[in-house]
Amino acid sequence: MKIGVLGSGVVGETLANGFLKKGHEVMRGSREPGKLAAWKGQAGAKAQAGTFEQAARFGEVVVLAVKGGAAVELAGALGAALAGKSVIDTCNPIADAPPVNGVLQFFTGPNDSLLERLQARVPAARFVKAFSCVGSGQMVDPKLPGGPPTMFICGNDDGARKQVRGLVEQLGWGVEDLGGAEAARAIEPLCMLWCIPGFRQNRWTHAFKLLTP
Numbered sequence: 001m002k003i004g005v006l007g008s009g010v011v012g013e014t015l016a017n018g019f020l021k022k023g024h025e026v027m028r029g030s031r032e033p034g035k036l037a038a039w040k041g042q043a044g045a046k047a048q049a050g051t052f053e054q055a056a057r058f059g060e061v062v063v064l065a066v067k068g069g070a071a072v073e074l075a076g077a078l079g080a081a082l083a084g085k086s087v088i089d090t091c092n093p094i095a096d097a098p099p100v101n102g103v104l105q106f107f108t109g110p111n112d113s114l115l116e117r118l119q120a121r122v123p124a125a126r127f128v129k130a131f132s133c134v135g136s137g138q139m140v141d142p143k144l145p146g147g148p149p150t151m152f153i154c155g156n157d158d159g160a161r162k163q164v165r166g167l168v169e170q171l172g173w174g175v176e177d178l179g180g181a182e183a184a185r186a187i188e189p190l191c192m193l194w195c196i197p198g199f200r201q202n203r204w205t206h207a208f209k210l211l212t213p
Ligand SMILES: NC(=O)c1ccc[n+]([C@@H]2O[C@H](COP(=O)([O-])OP(=O)(O)OC[C@H]3O[C@@H](n4cnc5c(N)ncnc54)[C@H](OP(=O)(O)O)[C@@H]3O)[C@@H](O)[C@H]2O)c1
Pocket: 006, 007, 008, 009, 010, 011, 012, 029, 030, 031, 032, 064, 065, 066, 067, 068, 070, 074, 090, 091, 092, 093, 094, 131, 132, 133, 134, 135, 136, 137
């Protein structure tokens, strides 16, 4: 599959490398594609770099891995390039204000989510929340006791969630499909929970697992 990865940060790099490892073709995007040259140089023949728009147009599936506060405006600007595609939204709505006692501050409220804002801004795209509740170090082929951890996903389009489930499973995760976009109101704050042991005890390698009988 051709996957466009929008993001020059650690999440974009981790997921791009993960999808390349599983045999996909990847184009990463940035406002400044030049900053991806070193990555492209060592990522192999199936890797390309371009602008955000080029990467969005390239992908049959697109990964959005940008600063949360920039995500809605960027998605809106890309509009047509995202239409009809599954868009994996990894972004967290982290505010610029610092954490309070180890708890991140969000710019969204409790009955609201970044995923819903993205879906409202670009109705023709099929957004699916995934990868937002784990650090980049465990995103690909997580190695943890107790078997594969759980990736919580949601989004309004059944077909998109099914497609993203397959990709997330390829990267070594169990998937818990939580249904429509409103479930992002619960998934996104898992980022806050995930970060608290990091800020308090410098533990950054855990992941969540839903235990069912
Ligand atoms: N770091 C983690 O372990 C982790 C884990 C789970 C989820 N997340 C979430 O994943 C997303 C990506 O995180 P990250 O740590 O890889 O990188 P990041 O520093 O949050 O984001 C870097 C990307 O954001 C883009 N960006 C920043 N400001 C922008 C603007 N005003 N307009 C357009 N694009 C802008 C940058 O574009 P340029 O390429 O043009 O500079 C770059 O591609 C975030 O939303 C984060 O909350 C992170």
